[in-house]
Amino acid sequence: MSRKLIIFTCVIVSVLLLGVGLQTIRTVDLFPLSSARNVYQEAQFSVKSSAQSSITGDKLSLYMYTNPKDSEGNKVKVNLQTALGLAKLHADSITADELRTIKPNPWTVILLTGEDISELDQTVIQSYLKEGGRLLAFTRFYAPEWNDMLGIESNNEFIERTIHGIEVNQTVFPGYPNLPASNALFSNSMLDIKLKPQVKVYLSAEGVPMLWKNNYGQGSVVFWNSTNSIQKVGRGLMVQSIGLALDSLVTSQVAVRSLNIDDFPSPVPLVVNPLIRQEYGLSTPAFYERIWWADMARFAKLYGWKYTGLMIGNYQNQTSSPLPTLLGNYPKILPYFGSKLLGQGGEIGLHGYNHQSLVTAKEPIDTNLGYVPWPDKASMVESLQRMVELSNDLFPGHELKTYVPPSNVLNKTGKAAIAEAVPSIDIISSLYYTGEEEGFLEQEFGVDSEFPQFTNFPRISSGYWLDDSTKFYVNDVIANFGLVNHFVHPDDALDIQRSGGKGWKYLSEQFEAWMASLNRNYAYLQPLTVRDAVKKLSIYSAGKVDVHYSKDVITITTKDELVPMHYTVRVPDNRTPEISKAAGVLTRMEHTDGLWHLEAHQPTVTLQLKEMKP
Template sequence: MDRNNYFRRNLIIVLTIIVLLAISVDLTRSQFLYQKTNHTLLNDGLGYRSSKTESKAADFDRAAVERYLVVYNPDEDASDTLKNNIVQTVRYLKREVDEVKASDLKHVSLENYDTVIIAERDLSDIGILDKLMLYGEQGGHLFFATRPEVNDAMYQIYRKLGIVELGAYVTTTGVKLNTNILLQGKDKSFSGNFISNSSTHVQLDKTSTIHAISSEHVPLLWETGIGKGKVAVFNGTMLVDKASRGLIAGAIATSHEDYMYPIMNTKVAFIDDFPTPFYNVESQEIHKAYNRTVPAFYRDIWWPDMLQTAKKYDLKYTGVLIKTYNDKVEPPFDDPKGTQQSSLIIYGRELLKNAGEIGLHGYNHQSFANSVKVTETLDYKPWTSISNMVAALQLVKSYMEQIFPSYEMHTYVPPSNVLSDEGREAIKQVFPNMKIISSVYHEDFVAGIAYVQEFGVAKDGMIEMPRLSSGYGMSESDQWAMINAVSSIGAFSHFVHPDDVLDSKRNGGRTWEEMYREYNDMMSKIKAMYPWLRSMTATESGIETMHYTQEKIRIDHTQDGIKGYVDGFTGDLYYLLRTDKKIKILKDCSVEEVDKGVYVVRVKQNKFEIGLD
């Protein structure tokens, strides 16, 4: 035998053995990673810590209880909606809150409340304005959360609201922030027509602090002193919207001295429909730009770009998988032609190796819904029974177990953000450890269809953890919603779809380079504005959501600062503190200034102290 050929053959054999050994070691390491990741997460939170691990500060029950009162008119839809929005915001602030009809306010002892919030425009309905203003003058906090009607009742008190001249009603647009009432918001303007208010032309006295004005320079939000107390006024009608909850929280916080409230302190990035079958189809745009098929584009261009952004701007991706894109809602569900195991293997491993997570989007993209309105609007087929949903989900479970036998999925994202009660039950049956549902925080494109959530834990134990924004870029309305969410609950949660690149409606005619540039710009701004937000997977954030929901806090204000007491303490918790004072001594907590006079407080024990000077 030719010695060169013999040497060449042996070299090939040796190299083949080395490659196989490397693959084996890598697979073993990956499998260990999958096992370790799930074991840690389950035992750290989603396995639900026993009550023995929770602690309650000894002085919690003796600490002061802050109680708020919201006054509204149930006969007016706008007042009722505003009341509900304020109540939910106050609950996120972890304060006790009561509701009362304006006509019944005369029966309430105002001295039992730290803050009274007026969600009623016609102040003549209140009937006890003198008593209400006296409450403020004696040290109470008042917040008029909607533009009062200009009538005899308003003329009775307008001077005490910091107003020196009342004018006509006017429709205003946009918002310019004069202060950091929204975190990192000072001097920012939002000029889009998505912000519209019914306001009153006013002139304010020089003692009023104006936090926000309209694009037409009409004062929108201000505060002023009233005797020993404070009063805040919102001269508009937009606080009915969830996207403006940061303004509600800010108005409450800035009208109090040394105000502190809990936040989740999380940053989550979802990729819906990923891993997914990338069918071997052609796209003229992709082929012209990259000389690649669609699968090759995602493998060689899109995914490396997304990983680069994650590395640069501190993101952990949670991908939610789709098994197939068929439209079956009746068995049999087996679909070998529509399934790509290679996609789940390649991208699933890459997700986990880059500290990410795999969640569930569905067997296919047919939302678990049987409503005619939903199916006709989305052009989907209705699921006629839970048993069919269960059968489809069992196929997804088997599919996942074949590739990642030791991995358990904890997060479910409903296709098109639509989920029925029957779909929820099917998920619980097939995936008992699926503890998190992530849909949307704001109403989706068609009112009454999307599964709209609040952060919390549902009665059935499922963690409700909505996403707050979507897309490769951020519109001005998205930016407004984002800055309000960070300011009120300390959370950023965003999702994209891989196929946005291919969909002309969703990409708006932009190339991938343009979309990617916008995506980088968005994540760069988030990182620059809020570097303190903790990057997490959906499961990690779900654990924080659970703890945030269950914790209770009470604050005592002393001559030397703040003493805090926590019930339901299970580990480090995070709070925002607004104060104009200097921080001196810290006990069982640490602080980081994140804006002028605003601090993120990391609480390390169930009782903590912050010295203020």
């Protein structure tokens, strides 16, 4: 190499190193420390009880029958009971013999959860329906002698392949997207049937009727030609389909929406990301501060979000002592973004000391994650205590309440470590739906059965761009009991796989379109941090709602319940519900016949069902 070339090379290297140094300096200067201290303001909710008074009308009676020998039917039963509980409905389990004693009534529904109906007497069911009783079957069954009651003109037994997808023919609850046959979210064994002309079809799959209603005598039958009622996805449809069998139905809604930012605040990688460099010409830290956070702050202002950020200390894989110190090369980034988050009325929760899931080598985890197990609970406790110390130092007075497990993997040892190291944490948010991978923590909403000091508040959905399956998840939980719990990650925009190769401009536009749609269709969902959402859900769960029905009047009474309280109200197509101005606000739900949203401002609300003028 010539002397001139060596000198030229040294100059180039020096310039590059100077550029890196200046970039690092600029990165640090991006995050000026604030002396402001943010104190979390807890949301307040009004709780009232109705005064005792005599109320006329019938209460709703739901009777659930499952053949004890039908294992799949019993799984559907458990799933349905959970869905009903979330909507503040209740069903009594009955035997085949007890079913014979049920008196027909417009407000009585027999719910069949399985396909084994061998114990049931067809003539008893026929008589019950003809005299005005209602029946709903959640699992398809082959019984040709029932064809007339079910509205089936011809029945060719079972289709010899699995049917996929779902198509909305008539709206059961607004907002559900159609899912094509290429979508495996709904996979069903179905009957090959032809329905009578008078039957009303609500849902179908690959052209096969899936959900329909048939009037029979003075009563009616709603039938699910499906084996999907065993899974969580579809609980909202299950609950709302009960209303199809009745003249009227009231279901309760907690009316909450939460938006979590996972891995935030966290150390921002001081590297150049090709996606960000190509789209904005910025370093990763500059992009986070100038573009990503600016947009997130704008979304919070426009759509009312109160973000919950889940803080993480580092991305190293060390799980045993001595654990590396925190902040290191990132002294200003965590306090900067944390202060911004708290300043908007948000919450800071805990994701972990690092991104290694709190499991030992003896506990299940998908090996493809490549995580390093923790040697024991004591090591977990040490790491969590490090984060508590850091949080207290950076955000004095802000109590950690919410924990989200890295990669949604958590087991008993980890829960015990959290309880010991961070006693202020009383909320764990993992997954509502899981796949078949090992170790994923799937949750139901409510108190944890193993560690009652924790309340489970699982995520429903995630991502800036929601595909149709994800939109289906979101809508179904709204239909069930009125709740959204969505997660995003700051680095989704940096990851080619998670972003689908799309830039932040595209992702942010898609994200905002979803938020705008959510606000437009479900304006009543109250934006809350996770800790306040759990507080509201706990009050909602502990309260009691009683509904009395008659042909012309529906009366709702509550005890220790939220005010305002939210309900979905289904009434006959030819009726319009009316209430006094002081009692609340009624809003017709779009694209539906007879379905309304009620915001009740009083613990007792009376709806008058007025006949619609021709």
